[in-house]
Amino acid sequence: MMAPRSRLLSPALQILRRRCFSSLVSPASKAVLYDEQGAPEQVLRVAELPPANLGERDVCVRMLAAPINPSDINRIEGVYPVRPPLPRAIGGCEGVGQVHALGSAVTAKLSPGDWVIPSPATFGTWQTYIVKDENMWHKVRSDVPMEYAATVTVNPLTALRMLQDFVQLNPGDAIVQNGATSMVGQCVIQLAKVLGIHTINIIRDRTGSEEAKDKLKQLGADEVFTESQLDIRKVKSLLGALPEPALGFNCVGGNAASLLLKFLRHGGTMVTYGGMSKRPVTAPTSYFIFKDISLRGFWLQKWINAEKAEDCRKMIDYLLDLVHEGKLKYEMESIPFGEFSLGLEKALGKHGSQPKQVVRF
Amino acid sequence: MMAPRSRLLSPALQILRRRCFSSLVSPASKAVLYDEQGAPEQVLRVAELPPANLGERDVCVRMLAAPINPSDINRIEGVYPVRPPLPRAIGGCEGVGQVHALGSAVTAKLSPGDWVIPSPATFGTWQTYIVKDENMWHKVRSDVPMEYAATVTVNPLTALRMLQDFVQLNPGDAIVQNGATSMVGQCVIQLAKVLGIHTINIIRDRTGSEEAKDKLKQLGADEVFTESQLDIRKVKSLLGALPEPALGFNCVGGNAASLLLKFLRHGGTMVTYGGMSKRPVTAPTSYFIFKDISLRGFWLQKWINAEKAEDCRKMIDYLLDLVHEGKLKYEMESIPFGEFSLGLEKALGKHGSQPKQVVRF
Numbered sequence: 001m002m003a004p005r006s007r008l009l010s011p012a013l014q015i016l017r018r019r020c021f022s023s024l025v026s027p028a029s030k031a032v033l034y035d036e037q038g039a040p041e042q043v044l045r046v047a048e049l050p051p052a053n054l055g056e057r058d059v060c061v062r063m064l065a066a067p068i069n070p071s072d073i074n075r076i077e078g079v080y081p082v083r084p085p086l087p088r089a090i091g092g093c094e095g096v097g098q099v100h101a102l103g104s105a106v107t108a109k110l111s112p113g114d115w116v117i118p119s120p121a122t123f124g125t126w127q128t129y130i131v132k133d134e135n136m137w138h139k140v141r142s143d144v145p146m147e148y149a150a151t152v153t154v155n156p157l158t159a160l161r162m163l164q165d166f167v168q169l170n171p172g173d174a175i176v177q178n179g180a181t182s183m184v185g186q187c188v189i190q191l192a193k194v195l196g197i198h199t200i201n202i203i204r205d206r207t208g209s210e211e212a213k214d215k216l217k218q219l220g221a222d223e224v225f226t227e228s229q230l231d232i233r234k235v236k237s238l239l240g241a242l243p244e245p246a247l248g249f250n251c252v253g254g255n256a257a258s259l260l261l262k263f264l265r266h267g268g269t270m271v272t273y274g275g276m277s278k279r280p281v282t283a284p285t286s287y288f289i290f291k292d293i294s295l296r297g298f299w300l301q302k303w304i305n306a307e308k309a310e311d312c313r314k315m316i317d318y319l320l321d322l323v324h325e326g327k328l329k330y331e332m333e334s335i336p337f338g339e340f341s342l343g344l345e346k347a348l349g350k351h352g353s354q355p356k357q358v359v360r361f
Numbered sequence: 362m363m364a365p366r367s368r369l370l371s372p373a374l375q376i377l378r379r380r381c382f383s384s385l386v387s388p389a390s391k392a393v394l395y396d397e398q399g400a401p402e403q404v405l406r407v408a409e410l411p412p413a414n415l416g417e418r419d420v421c422v423r424m425l426a427a428p429i430n431p432s433d434i435n436r437i438e439g440v441y442p443v444r445p446p447l448p449r450a451i452g453g454c455e456g457v458g459q460v461h462a463l464g465s466a467v468t469a470k471l472s473p474g475d476w477v478i479p480s481p482a483t484f485g486t487w488q489t490y491i492v493k494d495e496n497m498w499h500k501v502r503s504d505v506p507m508e509y510a511a512t513v514t515v516n517p518l519t520a521l522r523m524l525q526d527f528v529q530l531n532p533g534d535a536i537v538q539n540g541a542t543s544m545v546g547q548c549v550i551q552l553a554k555v556l557g558i559h560t561i562n563i564i565r566d567r568t569g570s571e572e573a574k575d576k577l578k579q580l581g582a583d584e585v586f587t588e589s590q591l592d593i594r595k596v597k598s599l600l601g602a603l604p605e606p607a608l609g610f611n612c613v614g615g616n617a618a619s620l621l622l623k624f625l626r627h628g629g630t631m632v633t634y635g636g637m638s639k640r641p642v643t644a645p646t647s648y649f650i651f652k653d654i655s656l657r658g659f660w661l662q663k664w665i666n667a668e669k670a671e672d673c674r675k676m677i678d679y680l681l682d683l684v685h686e687g688k689l690k691y692e693m694e695s696i697p698f699g700e701f702s703l704g705l706e707k708a709l710g711k712h713g714s715q716p717k718q719v720v721r722f
Contacts, residue, residue: 273650284642295656
């Protein structure tokens with residue numbers, strides 16, 4: 001076990017240090033952590049972390065809320081390419097908190113009580129107090145539901161980037177996506193609508209798919225089809241007056257990706273950002289040669305790593321403004337920290353299809 | 362049957378016309394043509410075409426040689442997106458001929474005996490005489506074997522464009538391709554070598570694959586693997602000192618495409634230009650998301666249509682210069698026009714693996 005430097009001091013010296021720099025020590029933190037990779041319900045545990053020293057540029061944040069994202073689960077399982085070092089890795093990658101204390105030389109315009117998010121999203125948001133350099137925190141508006149501030153940096157940002165990074169879209173254009181009920185999917189529909197772009201949406205066949213269609217249409221979806229509706233020869237005949245889409249978003253793979261490809265216009269691009277079916281993407285060679293279709297991929301982490309922190313923050317502000325204006329919403333369920341295990345089970349799909357689980361600390 | 366205007370005249374008037382404009386009528390032409398789509402060996406027939414009038418800007422060319430390309434066969438079968446109108450469609454799309462006669466107002470620097478090729482490649486090269494506007498003809502050097510001049514505009518040009526259009530390659534870089542024994546494959550190896558670019562080549566397992574490997578290495582291939590050699594966990598361990606390729610060319614699909622993808626470096630691009638196995642391309646979603654792999658397509662016809670005739674001709678000259686310098690060669694078999702049926706059978710693969718069939722008129 002790696003101990004923070006303060007814990008290497010003798011108890012007496014620790015007390016002395018705390019007295020001398022009393023404003024520079026965080027409260028003890030309660031965290032959800034893991035020492036080895038594996039099934040989250042088996043390897044995760046709640047642990048008390050001792051108070052941490054604040055460097056002069058550090059900000060101590062009392063966390064308010066943090067979601068359980070699929071990528072958090074993949075990191076714990078060890079199937080994600082980027083993972084925190086073990087042991088004592090704290091779960092979670094995004095969230096919102098309130099400034100609790102500031103190091104003596106913090107220059108950012110931050111006051112106790114301000115809402116901040118780690119930006120870029122970073123490891124270890126499933127805990128009650130976090131101490132990190134001021135540059136890691138981005139102040140956000142606090143007049144939106146905290147669940148939105150807690151979840152804005154991963155899924156809504158993915159939706160926004162994908163609409164901007166691959167094809168020049170103009171008002172009146174259309175895009176097509178599968179996995180449309182996912183959080184990214186819901187955001188794509190609404191962000192496209194703000195831009196005047198039509199959406200063609202593909203969802204799974206399941207009990208309640210008619211209700212799911214209605215919900216997506218209320219968010220602004222132009223068309224919503226279940227996969228079985230697309231088992232026809234000419235799916236484009238379903239487009240009606242909508243233009244053929246130049247861009248598609250795939251988070252499923254397998255048949256749902258093949259159906260999406262059928263909608264794309266000549267020269268169109270399909271961007272894969274997830275693989276929920278765990279099946280690969282398959283495309284006939286003629287699509288590449290004669291239809292000039294391109295298949296690409298999107299990974300938020302890579303974009304974030306490309307030193308775009310400032311862009312990232314501007315987009316986060318934009319997204320929270322849309323939330324405030326009522327133009328961006330998605331289903332979430334708040335769970336108290338004490339019921340983390342139940343939230344985890346729901347996030348793992350053990351209670352059927354559930355909204356995004358957001359832990360409130 | 363659509364008849365050229367001259368054939369609508371009465372025989373007496375035709376004779377009169379020929380006498381008045383004796384230099385403006387082509388010799389009768391013998392052509393391989395078809396009236397309906399279908400299996401080439403069933404629908405193709407040899408027919409005599411009456412003399413054609415030369416307009417004042419027309420050039421009459423006596424064809425010397427023309428290949429039987431897979432895309433020619435696909436056009437006849439009706440499975441190619443661009444096809445000549447029926448009935449009386451003449452086969453073939455590229456070839457070389459000798460200037461036979463010039464219209465009175467031709468401005469191009471052409472003299473009888475010059476070698477010319479239709480550029481861009483166009484329908485109807487399987488005939489002994491062709492009359493077309495001077496702009497359709499590109500004069501080429503006549504000090505190379507005529508089979509090369511006859512075949513330069515489709516396969517070698519495809520290889521050259523694909524090396525230039527997708528990824529910025531620098532000397533020392535590597536590319537990977539499957540179907541490496543194909544004519545495009547052989548050209549890719551040699552053109553890459555001229556540019557100082559290494560090639561990793563994948564070929565089918567078959568009798569004679571060791572000889573095929575030797576032949577490709579003699580052309581300049583750095584590595585040649587049969588598909589079965591790549592049935593290992595870490596294909597990249599086979600790269601040795603070669604860099605991971607940023608670009609791959611796929612003309613097979615199916616397993617051969619999957620094997621190619623395993624070689625690509627992070628951010629790499631696979632370009633599909635053929636589908637010899639008639640199987641689709643399959644890729645795990647993780648390749649797109651975490652490896653940032655792009656799948657694209659190339660179709661020469663589209664590039665040609667993009668008004669790049671001048672670029673096209675410069676590249677044809679460059680390629681024939683390489684042929685003249687002994688830096689570009691590939692296997693071909695000449696067949697006399699009288700044995701067209703045998704050449705067609707070979708091109709259709711009915712006599713096993715055969716070199717490119719080039720008809721000499």
